Amino acid sequence: MEFKGLESREDALSKVAPQASICLLISFPHLWSLRWSLTRDRRCELPLPEGSMGWPLVGETFQWLFQGSNFHISRRKRHGNVFKTHLLGKPLIRVTGAENIRKVLMGEHTLVCTQWPQSTRIILGPNTLVNSSGELHKRRRKVAGRTCVTVFSRRALESYLPRLQHLIRSEIAKWCAEPAAVDVYSATRSLTFRIAIGVLLGLRLDEERIIYLAQVFEQLMSNLFSLPVDIPLSGLHKGIKAREILHANMEKIIQEKLEQQNQEEHQDAFDYMLSTAKEQGQQISIQELKETAVELIFAAHSTTASAATSLVLQLLLHPEVVERVRLELEGHNLVLQLRWSGLTGLCYLDQVIRELRLLPPVSGGYRTALQTFELDGYQIPKGWSVMYSIRDTETAEIFQNPELFDPDRFDQDQLESRSSRFSYVPFGGGVRSCVGKELAQIILKTLSIELIGTCTWTLATENFPRMQTVPVVHPVNGLHVNFIALHDGEPQVTLRFEALVGAAL
Ligand code: HEM
Numbered sequence: 476m477e478f479k480g481l482e483s484r485e486d487a488l489s490k491v492a493p494q495a496s497i498c499l500l501i502s503f504p505h506l507w508s509l510r511w512s513l514t515r516d517r518r519c520e521l522p523l524p525e526g527s528m529g530w531p532l533v534g535e536t537f538q539w540l541f542q543g544s545n546f547h548i549s550r551r552k553r554h555g556n557v558f559k560t561h562l563l564g565k566p567l568i569r570v571t572g573a574e575n576i577r578k579v580l581m582g583e584h585t586l587v588c589t590q591w592p593q594s595t596r597i598i599l600g601p602n603t604l605v606n607s608s609g610e611l612h613k614r615r616r617k618v619a620g621r622t623c624v625t626v627f628s629r630r631a632l633e634s635y636l637p638r639l640q641h642l643i644r645s646e647i648a649k650w651c652a653e654p655a656a657v658d659v660y661s662a663t664r665s666l667t668f669r670i671a672i673g674v675l676l677g678l679r680l681d682e683e684r685i686i687y688l689a690q691v692f693e694q695l696m697s698n699l700f701s702l703p704v705d706i707p708l709s710g711l712h713k714g715i716k717a718r719e720i721l722h723a724n725m726e727k728i729i730q731e732k733l734e735q736q737n738q739e740e741h742q743d744a745f746d747y748m749l750s751t752a753k754e755q756g757q758q759i760s761i762q763e764l765k766e767t768a769v770e771l772i773f774a775a776h777s778t779t780a781s782a783a784t785s786l787v788l789q790l791l792l793h794p795e796v797v798e799r800v801r802l803e804l805e806g807h808n809l810v811l812q813l814r815w816s817g818l819t820g821l822c823y824l825d826q827v828i829r830e831l832r833l834l835p836p837v838s839g840g841y842r843t844a845l846q847t848f849e850l851d852g853y854q855i856p857k858g859w860s861v862m863y864s865i866r867d868t869e870t871a872e873i874f875q876n877p878e879l880f881d882p883d884r885f886d887q888d889q890l891e892s893r894s895s896r897f898s899y900v901p902f903g904g905g906v907r908s909c910v911g912k913e914l915a916q917i918i919l920k921t922l923s924i925e926l927i928g929t930c931t932w933t934l935a936t937e938n939f940p941r942m943q944t945v946p947v948v949h950p951v952n953g954l955h956v957n958f959i960a961l962h963d964g965e966p967q968v969t970l971r972f973e974a975l976v977g978a979a980l
């Protein structure tokens with residue numbers, strides 16, 4: 476009897492066990508979700524935003540990686556402008572909608588603060604803008620204008636222009652001389668690296684050294700987001716090594732610049748930084764200069780290459796837009812020869828660059844909530860990550876037919892061009908807005924002018940590539956294009972700074 480009893484208990488157990496594990500499996504996400512519901516700030520009556528926290532530990536990371544921008548679009552449709560999720564090991568609140576974005580961006584230092592991964596902070600170093608917050612950030616950005624204001628002032632940008640134009644022109648000439656198709660994303664990465672070191676930092680290096688440093692820089696970039704473990708072969712270790720090589724190369728140049736500091740004429744960002752510091756009786760250490768230099772390349776390089784690639788893609792897709800830019804350039808060229816003053820800039824080209832809205836390089840910005848605050852009727856609990864969205868203009872009500880590439884939507888007579896500046900923030904906003912915005916715009920305009928003035932281009936593949944959004948927007952497997960020079964002589968268009976800095980993006 477006893478034996479029989481045991482047998483039946485085992486039987487019963489073997490029947491119940493699978494059911495129990497299924498129940499447990501089903502309840503895991505609920506327990507996980509409950510765990511996060513419990514972290515809501517009880518002093519605030521508002522609910523947490525809608526949304527799913529996914530599976531324990533991994534959250535919705537895999538869906539996010541596989542679905543790309545559709546991840547956010549589908550969840551936004553389901554849960555609204557402010558929804559919660561769990562990505563890369565952290566609870567995250569994704570924010571869309573002009574008013575909500577305004578609150579996040581304008582709340583820097585009070586409601587939120589920028590949050591970069593630890594590996595990024597270690598690799599870039601403590602003396603950088605992206606890695607400083609609160610008072611230190613305010614001081615560093617403003618510090619008597621020593622880095623941002625002067626390096627990116629109108630006077631400074633104007634002085635960079637001749638070298639910028641020369642560099643872009645000679646790179647395009649190389650693209651035209653290529654017997655095979657050019658991979659535009661690789662080519663623009665090389666171009667923006669050259670701009671960063673040649674124009675911004677004024678480093679005069681031979682070709683071999685540029686190629687070497689570009690590789691070192693790629694190694695730094697690819698390890699910026701890695702586990703914060705500094706052991707041989709780890710991502711962080713490789714990133715630090717790359718940074719050391721870059722710093723060593725820059726140190727020599729900086730020393731030379733310090734010795735020639737009496738020169739009146741400024742030609743690059745280093746010159747502006749050093750002379751402004753001198754004027755204000757401040758000292759910038761060599762370490763600070765090296766870190767600033769690497770930070771500027773980091774911030775300028777991939778973002779501008781991404782935008783330049785998207786620009787070529789849109790020009791390929793829209794020959795009618797190319798024609799209108801060409802007409803605008805011809806008109807300006809004529810006026811330039813007759814009377815220069817009073818020109819208001821290349822408005823249509825401005826609109827074309829602005830309409831890169833469809834493919835903004837950066838998808839959004841990460842912040843951490845410094846205190847619990849209200850957003851769109853929900854509570855954002857202290858300590859949670861917040862990501863404001865840049866890439867969701869497809870769903871913004873202000874834009875008509877938002878899926879179309881239509882530069883005319885930004886014509887100054889159109890309502891869309893006068894929409895809230897927080898409806899579309901490709902360069903962020905508030906105290907953390909992009910310091911290189913005007914430089915990026917000038918690079919993109921110069922590239923358009925040089926392309927249209929010097930060559931024609933055709934897609935070398937049967938289909939247009941699929942675009943990937945992480946870490947910046949770029950074509951999967953590149954964008955392959957044949958460039959053909961229009962004429963052997965000098966290009967028709969003469970660049971003038973005033974025409975480039977017309978309307979703002
Ligand atoms: C098309 C090209 C570019 C795009 C789309 C872009 C976009 C952005 C965005 C969205 C931010 C704000 C990030 C946030 O809110 O957390 C930012 C910040 C920044 N950008 Fe750019 N950027 C571009 C080019 C450049 C260039 C050319 C430079 C420098 C030469 C630059 C330097 C910086 C720096 C230093 C910051 C950090 C500012 C701070 O934290 O105070 N960017 N950029």
